[in-house]
Amino acid sequence: MAGQREAQSVPWFADERPAEVIADGVRLDGRSLEEFRNVFLKTGVISQASGSAYAEFGHTKVMVGVYGPRQSERRVEYSEQGRINVDVKLASFATRQRGIFGQSPEERELSAGVQAALEAAADLASFPKASADVYVLVLEAGGGELGVAATAAALALADAGIELFDIVVACSVSRVDGCLLLDPSTDESFREQGGLVLALLPTSNEVTQLVSRGRWSGSQLREGLELAMGGCAQLESAARQCLKDAAVAAAAKQRHRCS
Amino acid sequence: MTEIVTPGERLALSAEYDAGTGTCVKDTFICATLVGIKRVLPAGQAEAEQRPRVEVVRSGVEPVVPRAGDTVTARVVRINPRLAAVDILCVGPKPVQQRYSGVIRVQDVRATEIDKVKIEASFRPGDVVRAEVLSLGDARSYHLTTAQNQLGVVYARSAAGVPMVPLSWQEMQCPTTKAVENRKVAKLDA
Numbered sequence: 083m084a085g086q087r088e089a090q091s092v093p094w095f096a097d098e099r100p101a102e103v104i105a106d107g108v109r110l111d112g113r114s115l116e117e118f119r120n121v122f123l124k125t126g127v128i129s130q131a132s133g134s135a136y137a138e139f140g141h142t143k144v145m146v147g148v149y150g151p152r153q154s155e156r157r158v159e160y161s162e163q164g165r166i167n168v169d170v171k172l173a174s175f176a177t178r179q180r181g182i183f184g185q186s187p188e189e190r191e192l193s194a195g196v197q198a199a200l201e202a203a204a205d206l207a208s209f210p211k212a213s214a215d216v217y218v219l220v221l222e223a224g225g226g227e228l229g230v231a232a233t234a235a236a237l238a239l240a241d242a243g244i245e246l247f248d249i250v251v252a253c254s255v256s257r258v259d260g261c262l263l264l265d266p267s268t269d270e271s272f273r274e275q276g277g278l279v280l281a282l283l284p285t286s287n288e289v290t291q292l293v294s295r296g297r298w299s300g301s302q303l304r305e306g307l308e309l310a311m312g313g314c315a316q317l318e319s320a321a322r323q324c325l326k327d328a329a330v331a332a333a334a335k336q337r338h339r340c341s
Numbered sequence: 342m343t344e345i346v347t348p349g350e351r352l353a354l355s356a357e358y359d360a361g362t363g364t365c366v367k368d369t370f371i372c373a374t375l376v377g378i379k380r381v382l383p384a385g386q387a388e389a390e391q392r393p394r395v396e397v398v399r400s401g402v403e404p405v406v407p408r409a410g411d412t413v414t415a416r417v418v419r420i421n422p423r424l425a426a427v428d429i430l431c432v433g434p435k436p437v438q439q440r441y442s443g444v445i446r447v448q449d450v451r452a453t454e455i456d457k458v459k460i461e462a463s464f465r466p467g468d469v470v471r472a473e474v475l476s477l478g479d480a481r482s483y484h485l486t487t488a489q490n491q492l493g494v495v496y497a498r499s500a501a502g503v504p505m506v507p508l509s510w511q512e513m514q515c516p517t518t519k520a521v522e523n524r525k526v527a528k529l530d531a
Contacts, residue, residue, distance in 0.1 A: 132404065132438065151404050152439035160480040164406075203348075205365065205374060209406045211477045212439075240348050243404050245374040247365060248349030285349040285372065325347040325376045329400040 103258055103270045111140070116264045116309060118253075118316065119224075123234070123324040125241040126332075132214075133242025137234035140267060141224025144231050146238040147217045151209035164209035166239075168197040170218040170231060177223045178268075192218075192228055199232040199252060199281035199291035205245040214244055225267040226254040228293065232281045233317060240325055249321055250290060252281035253313035255306045257296070262306055264313050276302070280310035284318035287311070346373040346397060353381075353395045361396025375399045405437045407474050407483055414495075415443060415485065417468045423447055425464040427472070427485065442482045445472060449486035450525055451493075462511075462523035463487075469496040471527050493527035 103110055113119070119140030128134035131147035138144075151164055158165075170192040174181035196218060204214070216238065218231045229252035236250035256266035256274035263270055271277055276296030282289045298306065346352065351370040360366050361382065363375040373379070377399040384393045407413055407429055415427035429441040450458045464470065471492050472485040487493045490510070499505050499515030499522060507513050507526045514521050 150439060151406050153441050154480065158480065160477075162477070209404065210408060211483075212406050212441075240376050241401070243375065243399055243401050245363070245365075246348035247367065247372070247374060249347060283349060285351065286367065322347045322350070326345045329345045329376050329378075332400050 099269055099272050101273075103273050104261055104263075109263065110269060111267065115261055116312070118265045118313065119267070121317070121320055123237060123320060125237050125324060125328045131238075131242075133238045133240070133244070135234045135237035135241060137230050137237070139224070139226060139230050139265060141222055142226055142230050143221040143224070144227070144234050145219045145221060146231070146234045147219075148214055148235075148238045148242040148244070149217070150214040150242075151212035151244065152215070154211065154213040158213070160211070162210060163206040164204075164211070165206065165213045166197060166200055166204055166216060167213055168193045168200065168216045168218065168235065170196060170220065172220045172223060172227075175222075176220045192220075192231060195228045195279070195291060195293060196232050196235055199250050200235055200239065202288070202290040203236060203246050203248055203250045203283055204239060205247060208245040214239065214242070223268065225269075225271050226265055226279070228252065228279045229254045229265075229281065232291065233321060237321060237324060241328065248283035248285050248288075249318070249325075250281055251284050251314045251317040251321055252279060252291065253310055253317060254279045255310045255313070257298070257302065257306065262302075262309050264309055276306075278303075278306055278310060280307060280314065282311070282314055284314060344379045345377070345400070346379045347376050348372075348374050352379055352397075357392065359390075359392045359394040361394045363397030363399060364395060371395055373397045376401070402438070403435065405432050405435045407432050407437075407441055407443075409474050409476050411474045412492075413443070413472055413474060413485065415470050415472055417464045417466050417470060418442075419466055420460050420464055422460055425450075425460055425470075426482070427470060429483065430469075443472075443474075443485045444478070444482045445470070445485045445487060449475060449484070449488055452488040455488075463525040464494065465497065465522075465524075467498060468494045468524070471495050487525055487527070490528045491530075493525040495527050495529065497522070497524055 122138040125135045127136045128147045133148040135146045232252040256263045257276040276298045278294040281291035350373045353371045355366045360371045377397045382394040414431040415429045425445045475484040475486045478484040505513035
C-alpha cells in the first residue's frame with residue numbers, strides 16, 4: 083500500500099518554520115538563551131510495568147515503561163551479565179509529518195543512543211542472564227527527544243528497583259547564529275548550525291553518551307559542553323527530587339494500608 | 342528522621358564505613374544504588390564488623406532473579422526421558438514477578454545411582470519441587486538440581502487429584518485411593 087505510506091502533513095501545524103528564532107537575546111517562546119523549557123518528571127505512571135516514568139520538557143512528551151528484569155528472549159545468546167534492551171517508538175502523531183509504519187531510522191538511532199546512555203549506569207551484574215526491557219514512547223517530539231528519553235528512562239529504571247551506579251541526566255544544546263541555546267525546541271534545532279546531546283552520571287560527571295552534529299570549532303564545542311553540563315546539573319536536582327517524592331508517597335501509601 | 346536517597350548519592354567515606362546492600366563503592370565514597378532509606382548499622386564485636394555498615398533499604402518491590410546456589414521453588418510443566426522442564430515460582434522465600442524457566446536434567450535428579458534415574462518415576466507435570474540452582478544454564482533455561490536430601494518434590498497430586506503423603510524418599514501415597522506413586526521426595530524439616 084504505497085499510497086498510505088506517503089507522509090502527509092497534519093493540518094493544524096504551522097506550514098512554515100520561523101526564519102528567526104532569537105530576537106534581542108530572547109527566544110521565540112520567551113526563554114533566555116540558557117533557560118530550560120518547563121520540566122515535569124513523574125515516576126510510577128504505568129501500573130503494569132515494573133517501573134515507569136513520564137517526562138515533559140515543554141512540548142516534548144515522553145513515556146517510559148521498564149519491564150523486568152525478566153528472562154531474555156530465546157533468540158538472544160547466553161550472557162553472564164544482565165542486559166538492557168531499549169526500544170524507542172515515536173508515536174505516529176508525534177512529529178510534523180505523520181510517522182511511517184514500522185521502525186524508522188530515526189527511532190533506531192534514538193534506541194541506540196538511549197541504550198548507550200543507560201548501560202553504563204546500570205549494575206548489569208545484579209541481574210545475571212536476565213534482561214530489562216525499556217520501552218520509550220515519544221508522544222510529542224518538540225525537540226531534544228534523545229536527552230529527554232534518556233533522563234526519563236533512567237528514572238524508570240530506578241523506579242523498577244534496578245541497581246544503578248547513578249541516575250542519568252541528559253540535555254541538548256544547539257548553536258544558532260553563534261548563540262548557544264540550552265534545551266532547544268524543534269524550531270530552534272531546525273535552524274541550528276551545530277547541536278550536541280550530552281548524557282552523564284551527575285555524581286561523578288562521567289559522560290555516558292555524547293552526540294554532536296554539524297560543524298563546531300574547538301572553543302565553541304568547549305562552551306557548548308560546559309553549557310550542557312550546567313544544564314545536566316540543573317536536571318539532576320529535579321530528577322532526584324522526583325524519585326524522593328515518589329518514595330515518600332509510596333511509604334505514606336503503605337502506612338495507610340497498614341493502619 | 343529518615344533520609345531518602347537516590348542512586349548515585351554519596352552516603353559515606355569508604356574508609357570509615359562498610360558498604361551494605363543497595364550501595365556500591367566508587368572511588369573513596371560509598372554511593373547508593375537504589376531509591377530508599379539510608380540506614381547505618383553500628384559496628385559489632387565480630388571480626389567482620391569492625392566498621393559501621395551503611396546500607397539502603399529499598400522502597401518498592403525487589404526484582405527477584407535466580408542466581409547459582411539459590412534454593413528455588415518450581416512447578417514441573419512437562420517431562421521427557423532426559424529432563425523435567427519447570428517454571429520457577431519463588432527464589433528462596435521471595436516470589437518472582439516474571440516467568441523464569443528451568444530444567445532438571447536426569448543426571449541432576451538425585452545424588453546416587455544417577456544412571457538408574459527415570460524422570461517419570463521422579464517428577465510428574467504439576468508437581469511442586471524444591472531445587473537448587475546449579476548454574477545459569479543455557480540461553481533458554483536455568484539448570485536446577487534436586488540431588489540433596491532436602492530437595493525434591495514437596496507437593497504432588499495423585500491420579501485421583503488428591504495431595505499425596507510421602508512414604509519414603511522415593512514414594513508417595515494417595516490418602517483416598519491408597520495408590521503409591523514414585524517421586525523424588527524432599528525431606529522437609531519437621
